[in-house]
Amino acid sequence: MAALTGLKAGLTNYGDPDFALFLRKAFIKGAGYSDDALDRRVVGIADTRSGYNPCHANMPALLEAVQRGVMLAGALPISFPTISLHESFAYPTSMFLRNLMAMDTEEMVRAAPMDAVVLIGGCDKTVPAQLMGAISADVPAIQLVVGPMVTGSHRGTRVGACTDCRGYWARYRAGEIDLEEIAAVGNELVPSAGTCGVMGTASTMACITEALGIAPLGSACPPANGSQRLRVAEMTGKLAATGIPRPSEVLSRKSFENAITVLLAIGGSTNAVVHLLAIAGRVAGLNLTLDDFDIIGRRTPLLVDLKPSGSAYMEDFYRAGGVPTLLNTLRPLLHLDALTITGQTLGAALEAFKPFPQDIVRPLSDPLYPAAALVVLRGNLAPLGAILKASAMMSHLKSHKGRACVFTSADDMLARIDDPNLDVDKDSILVLQNIGPVGHPGMPEAGYTPIPKKLAQAGVRDMLRISDGRMSGTASGAVVLHVAPEAAVGGPLGAVRDGDMIHVDVEARRLHLDVEEDEIARRLEEWKTHVKGRGRARPKRGYKALYDQRVLQADRGADFDFLTAEGR
Ligand code: FES
Numbered sequence: 001m002a003a004l005t006g007l008k009a010g011l012t013n014y015g016d017p018d019f020a021l022f023l024r025k026a027f028i029k030g031a032g033y034s035d036d037a038l039d040r041r042v043v044g045i046a047d048t049r050s051g052y053n054p055c056h057a058n059m060p061a062l063l064e065a066v067q068r069g070v071m072l073a074g075a076l077p078i079s080f081p082t083i084s085l086h087e088s089f090a091y092p093t094s095m096f097l098r099n100l101m102a103m104d105t106e107e108m109v110r111a112a113p114m115d116a117v118v119l120i121g122g123c124d125k126t127v128p129a130q131l132m133g134a135i136s137a138d139v140p141a142i143q144l145v146v147g148p149m150v151t152g153s154h155r156g157t158r159v160g161a162c163t164d165c166r167g168y169w170a171r172y173r174a175g176e177i178d179l180e181e182i183a184a185v186g187n188e189l190v191p192s193a194g195t196c197g198v199m200g201t202a203s204t205m206a207c208i209t210e211a212l213g214i215a216p217l218g219s220a221c222p223p224a225n226g227s228q229r230l231r232v233a234e235m236t237g238k239l240a241a242t243g244i245p246r247p248s249e250v251l252s253r254k255s256f257e258n259a260i261t262v263l264l265a266i267g268g269s270t271n272a273v274v275h276l277l278a279i280a281g282r283v284a285g286l287n288l289t290l291d292d293f294d295i296i297g298r299r300t301p302l303l304v305d306l307k308p309s310g311s312a313y314m315e316d317f318y319r320a321g322g323v324p325t326l327l328n329t330l331r332p333l334l335h336l337d338a339l340t341i342t343g344q345t346l347g348a349a350l351e352a353f354k355p356f357p358q359d360i361v362r363p364l365s366d367p368l369y370p371a372a373a374l375v376v377l378r379g380n381l382a383p384l385g386a387i388l389k390a391s392a393m394m395s396h397l398k399s400h401k402g403r404a405c406v407f408t409s410a411d412d413m414l415a416r417i418d419d420p421n422l423d424v425d426k427d428s429i430l431v432l433q434n435i436g437p438v439g440h441p442g443m444p445e446a447g448y449t450p451i452p453k454k455l456a457q458a459g460v461r462d463m464l465r466i467s468d469g470r471m472s473g474t475a476s477g478a479v480v481l482h483v484a485p486e487a488a489v490g491g492p493l494g495a496v497r498d499g500d501m502i503h504v505d506v507e508a509r510r511l512h513l514d515v516e517e518d519e520i521a522r523r524l525e526e527w528k529t530h531v532k533g534r535g536r537a538r539p540k541r542g543y544k545a546l547y548d549q550r551v552l553q554a555d556r557g558a559d560f561d562f563l564t565a566e567g568r
Helices: 017-029 059-072 094-113 126-137 163-173 179-186 203-212 227-242 253-265 271-281 289-300 314-319 320-328 348-351 412-416 453-459 517-534 542-550
Strands: 040-045 076-081 116-121 141-145 152-154 157-159 374-379 384-390 400-406 429-432 462-465 479-484 501-505 511-515
Touching: 040 059, 040 094, 040 227, 040 511, 059 076, 059 116, 059 227, 094 126, 094 227, 116 126, 116 227, 126 141, 126 203, 126 271, 141 203, 141 227, 157 348, 163 453, 179 253, 203 271, 203 320, 271 289, 289 374, 289 384, 289 429, 320 348, 400 412, 412 511, 429 501, 462 501
Parallel strands: 040 076, 040 116, 116 141, 374 511, 400 429, 429 462, 462 479
Antiparallel strands: 152 157, 374 384, 384 479, 400 501, 501 511
């Protein structure tokens, strides 16, 4: 029997399917639809507008353009709202809520009748959440991003969120600029709707979604406020209406390896590692691990000259031809037979994009960074792995031994980091414990521990920092992140004490605590009997309790165990 389509699919159970369809049509006719409209294929559109999400402020225009595309192809568009997450408007962190948005997306896509779905997202956690949900629902799905914002100008200097936010804030902390100037910068950093205009997490996810094959080629980079963005939206709607494959038909190990290659070549956000692991965890039998990132990293050069690893902005990448220019350059390193959303292979789809002279995507022969922009470290301090963006740190720190200066929580760090008596110097290693998936909770982007004020004022611009948390994709520095297992579940990071020697060796991919194994074991035993024995306050109700009980470690993408393809 052919699968039911359009409004006939997924009927509410009243014990009488014909009555259920009659009732459904009667209700939706209340919104003014005709039988002609209701007899067509349905394309659902996930609408993530929110007054709390300025990155998605162009959503109404995008929605209209997608609807136009769907109708041009003769289908019926029906939009529906889901949770929307913005980085600055999500307490305690947007990461804490990513899995909730993924559940919302999955269940709404599954619950409502739709032959295909257009997922409109953009701000950091929204695209991963939508992909995770859509893969689990396995309805034909296509991703549309809201697009990057444009740049502003401060006293003649081009600025954009959010690498420049951090750069100017560091200068303010160091006393180089005053309150008036930092306020003036704040007026220029976000001059339009759209996602952060550098290669932060949102841009990274947009680019690798194209590489995964689940977003149309050429769709990641057009600016949020431009006419090309609207044409991309219209085309996306049209594609969805004419028939697209299911995520399980598009996504394969080859497409994920292509995505990792692009992640490395763009100098993408470290957050994308967690998200890609979570997205891949939703695909049955894929088994993507941190080692895949390191293996692919060793052969992949950094080619795209965008902040924070380089110097340009997303609008420059767009003018340089965007992701298709990069994919064409990366051809020898890609699986060109991987499928894309149009049903074409990646190689065939790329034929439509002819290379032209530009200066943002470097040739393979002249990379910005030769290989391994992002590395996976292991050792007795991170048995399950940790990551480091090697392309965005000062090179003298790549092999470094230093004394630990330990903060036991984000609050402890905030209380003491600027204390003039803090026992720290430029060679110290700042260790921040208990900001992992469970610890904070929600794995905040506090891993980018600020340089202590007294050192910043003395001209120190980078130091080694280690934590079980994350850092913003727009940040840079010698910051070891995602240490797993985290301190809050008894990981060895929790055993580090002030003054311990730590050795970081990027070339050897090593993260080592120079303390006898017996002593580490003794400290962890002490943690079990005293710290755990006293018990951290475990949440008892609501989403927080669910999160606390079910979240996986960073090496598994911090998804919930029961949401992975295999389930619990
Ligand atoms: Fe939304 Fe940066 S805050 S993309």
